Amino acid sequence: MDVTAPAIVVSGVRKAYGKNVALDGVSLTVPRGTVFALLGPNGSGKTTLVQLLSTLRLPDEGTAEVLGHDIRRAPAKVRAGIGVTGQFSAVDSMLTGLENLLLMAKLYHVPNGEREARARKLLERFNLTEAGSRPPATYSGGMRRRLDLAMTLMGNPALIFLDEPTTGLDPRSRQTMWQIVRELVADGATVFLTTQYLQEADELADNIAVLDHGQIVAQGTPAELKQQVPGAHLTLRFTDLGILDAAAEALPGSTPDADSLILRVPLDADGGAIKRVLDEVPSGLAIEDITVHTPDLDDVFFALTGIRTNANPDESTQTEDHR
Numbered sequence: 001m002d003v004t005a006p007a008i009v010v011s012g013v014r015k016a017y018g019k020n021v022a023l024d025g026v027s028l029t030v031p032r033g034t035v036f037a038l039l040g041p042n043g044s045g046k047t048t049l050v051q052l053l054s055t056l057r058l059p060d061e062g063t064a065e066v067l068g069h070d071i072r073r074a075p076a077k078v079r080a081g082i083g084v085t086g087q088f089s090a091v092d093s094m095l096t097g098l099e100n101l102l103l104m105a106k107l108y109h110v111p112n113g114e115r116e117a118r119a120r121k122l123l124e125r126f127n128l129t130e131a132g133s134r135p136p137a138t139y140s141g142g143m144r145r146r147l148d149l150a151m152t153l154m155g156n157p158a159l160i161f162l163d164e165p166t167t168g169l170d171p172r173s174r175q176t177m178w179q180i181v182r183e184l185v186a187d188g189a190t191v192f193l194t195t196q197y198l199q200e201a202d203e204l205a206d207n208i209a210v211l212d213h214g215q216i217v218a219q220g221t222p223a224e225l226k227q228q229v230p231g232a233h234l235t236l237r238f239t240d241l242g243i244l245d246a247a248a249e250a251l252p253g254s255t256p257d258a259d260s261l262i263l264r265v266p267l268d269a270d271g272g273a274i275k276r277v278l279d280e281v282p283s284g285l286a287i288e289d290i291t292v293h294t295p296d297l298d299d300v301f302f303a304l305t306g307i308r309t310n311a312n313p314d315e316s317t318q319t320e321d322h323r
């Protein structure tokens with residue numbers, strides 16, 4: 001394995017199902033040891049890209065290297081280094097949690113004498129020790145996903161694909177999953193996750209690509225993406241028109257609204273200039289109220305795609321048992 005290569009390099013990948021173009025010229029790079037979030041609404045092509053990168057499907061055009069291996073020329077080497085969890089869960093409902101893990105240990109050729117110890121360690125790590133003796137049919141959605149991920153980790157993957165890891169989970173299960181992702185990366189793994197949740201990408205990802213209708217419409221760190229959207233501003237409310245006018249004169253670029261006695265002052269996207277703005281308001285001009293507006297990833301997504309998506313996963317939480 002080439003340990004200096006990025007974890008993933010995708011170049012000009014295209015994939016259509018008949019006339020339906022799922023990926024339309026996608027290029028991206030994922031550095032090792034980072035979390036990459038592919039953010040997009042339903043049907044934007046996220047699962048298709050995970051399937052290509054995990055060698056379940058072939059692209060029509062373009063190239064992709066995973067852990068330094070070409071997905072067309074060396075699919076077995078790609079598969080040996082990756083773990084995939086998500087919409088196609090490998091969990092067998094007839095076996096107990098522990099038996100599922102032991103089965104994976106066998107498939108991954110873990111030496112016989114080490115299998116049970118490793119399985120029990122993973123159950124403990126994912127808070128499934130007690131549940132390990134029960135079949136996953138009795139688990140909540142969050143527990144099933146943790147078992148699914150534990151099974152994947154039996155193979156010690158350097159790169160883990162998580163396809164919508166928290167869709168349908170309650171806030172607590174989601175937090176647990178986020179913590180697990182952070183620990184995986186702290187241990188040296190690379191994580192490629194797909195999500196519809198802006199907050200999830202914002203919380204976890206070092207880099208984000210926004211996918212819309214099979215095309216990447218923006219790429220960057222969460223901060224870089226937020227900077228692409230103008231609109232961070234400060235509103236200052238004054239007590240009378242005279243003070244409002246004086247403040248507007250002192251702050252070039254600001255927009256006064258005489259009716260509401262509010263002055264709107266543009267800021268850098270990170271809000272870093274707030275103190276400078278306030279310092280420029282002449283002393284003696286009493287400010288009644290100050291509000292800071294900073295764009296979030298939802299604004300970015302809306303600006304790029306025209307879609308208001310799930311800024312906060314809590315708003316679309318389904319029942320725990322739904323997968």
Ligand SMILES: Nc1ncnc2c1ncn2[C@@H]1O[C@H](COP(=O)(O)OP(=O)(O)OP(=O)(O)O)[C@@H](O)[C@H]1O
Nearest residue numbers: 017020021022040041042043044045046047048049
């Ligand atoms: N096997 C298939 N046959 C035909 N069309 C498909 C197939 N798989 C996906 N598609 C289509 O390709 C497009 C991208 O689908 P994909 O599942 O990759 O998107 P997604 O972003 O993962 O969506 P979701 O969040 O709903 O899983 C969609 O229009 C979908 O209907």
